Amino acid sequence: MAIWWVNQRHTFDQELAAGILWAPKADKNGNRKSHWTTMTEVRVNDTVLHYASQRVVALSLVTAEAVDARRPNDLQSDWEDDGRLICVAYRQATRAVHRDEIPKAWRTEHSSPGGPFKKDGGVNQGYLFRVDDEFGDRFLERFGDRFEPVVLPAEAHDDATNLLRRLLGRDISTIKGRHNRVLEVQPPYARVATDRSPDGQLVSIAEVDFALRLLRKNGRVSIDPDKIGHRSSFIGAALMTLPSAEVIEGRPPSVAIRPPGKTGPAEGCDQSLYFDGDLNRPTTATQRREQAxxxxxxxxxxxxxxxxxxxxxxxxRFLITAHIKLRSLCSDDERLDKHVAMLACQFGCDALYETGYISVGSDGKIVTVVPPTDGALANQLTRLAGRSCGSFTDGSRSYFEWHFANRFLG
Incomplete structure (x- = not known):
């Protein structure tokens, strides 16, 4: 996971609006610049610091690596049109960080060749530079709360005690695949069993809470004993149970929350969910990568x-992300379509739809089977019949049609 500094004095507004970074491959004379070719080194989930008008005005998370792309029409035309484009999820500053607020010692200590800073602490001309991890960690620790909050699932805003209580009795895996199980939660400690300690050892709930606060602030947490405590492996396993959480490889690895919305290469940055490789990934059980x-x-x-x-x-916590069309029969494109899913409660609606006792007609209203007897099932079906389905749209219509034709028992 790397941290980058991009100078956008003339292009910030345009690139912000498009959710991108763009740099040419060469200037009008055919000269290639190192601060442009760095685009090829950027990886998904890297962090970018956006600098314009002598201020860091945004942070972003890289959501898709560089692809060849022509110069967007809104960008200045004194460059070659042939370039590279990266998709990023911007978090604008609520209070921009002026260059002079960044301690001069930080800038002069990190004025290595190819970096963003001069020996006197000024900012180099150029587009995209890598900054070292020490500078990046310092910057995020001091100024991270000046940027729009990361969009987190509601579960990440719960306190550590409730998070651990939801995990009681569950087997959860660390990043390295070792099994942990929460046996009891009695503040200020939780008792956690491992393969080596089946009777469990005490874990400070305060350490889990500290990691949660880092996640809320930065959208990611380094699973490093020096930063979050000696039970960092278990803490990482607990954070990985949050919706949209994923592991970012590195030394040390991190747990991060994937940015909301659909991301993909080139002009489709905001139009399709982005995944690298198969949608199913093998672990102790197959995980549905797109579900989160x-x-x-x-x-x-x-x-x-x-x-x-x-x-x-x-x-x-009582709502299920239910597939409108049976997931096992969806194509990869359908699985990545946000219209293929709806929210269904665990108080009967999900089960009734899954088993075909209810479906949705062509008018968007719920249809039901005729139950063979009176009773609770009949009452529930009667209550639902004729209601408008909250997820019926032009985008979801074909999936509901599939369910009506293939799953409905009526």
Missing amino acids: SLRQSLLGSAAEAECSICGETYPV
Whole structure:
């Protein structure tokens, strides 16, 4: 995970609006610049510091690596048109960081060749420079709270005690694949079992809470004993249970929250969910890699939301990201389409839809089977029949049509 400094004096507004970085491959004379070719070194989940008018005005998270792309029309035309484009998720500053607020010692200590700073602490001319980890960590620690908050799932805003209580009795895996299980939660400690300590050892809940606060502030946490305590492996495993959490490889690795919305290469940055490789990844059980992003696209940071079937509002922990069309029969493109999923509550609606007792007709209203007897099932179906489905749109229509034709029992 690297940290980059980009100078955007004339291009910030345009690149912000498009959610991109763009640099030419060469100038009008055919000369290639090192601060342009650095675009090829940027990787997904790297951090970018955006500098314009002598201020750091935004942070961003890289969501797609560089692709060949023609110069966007809004950018200045005194460059060659052939260039490279990177997709990023911007977080604008609520209070920009002026260059002079960054201690001069930080800048002069990190004025290595190819970096953004001169020996006198000024800023080099050029586009994209890598900064070393020490400078990046210092900057984020001092100024990170000046930038728009990371959009986190509601579960990440819960306190550490409640997070651990939700994990009671569950087997969770560390980044290296070792098994942990939360046996009890009695503040100020939780007792956690491992393969080596099946009876469990005490973990300070305060250490988990500290890591959660870092996640809320920066959108990622280094799973490093020097930064979050000697039980960092377990803490990383607990954070990985949050929706949209993923591991960022490195030494040390990090746990990060994937940015909301759909991202992809070139002009499709905001139009498709971005994944590298197969959608299924083998672990102790196959994980649905796109599920967290679908859930995030439906919920964002909401703490509660409506069930698309019954229309009742529930805390998000009681809502399931339900596939409208059976996931195992969806193409990869369909699995990445946010319209393929809806929120269904655990109080009957998800099960009734999954088993085909209810479906959605061509008019967007819920249809039900005729139950063979009276009773609770009949009452529930009667209550739902004729309701408008909250997720029925032009984008989801074909998926509901599939369900009606293939799963509905009526």
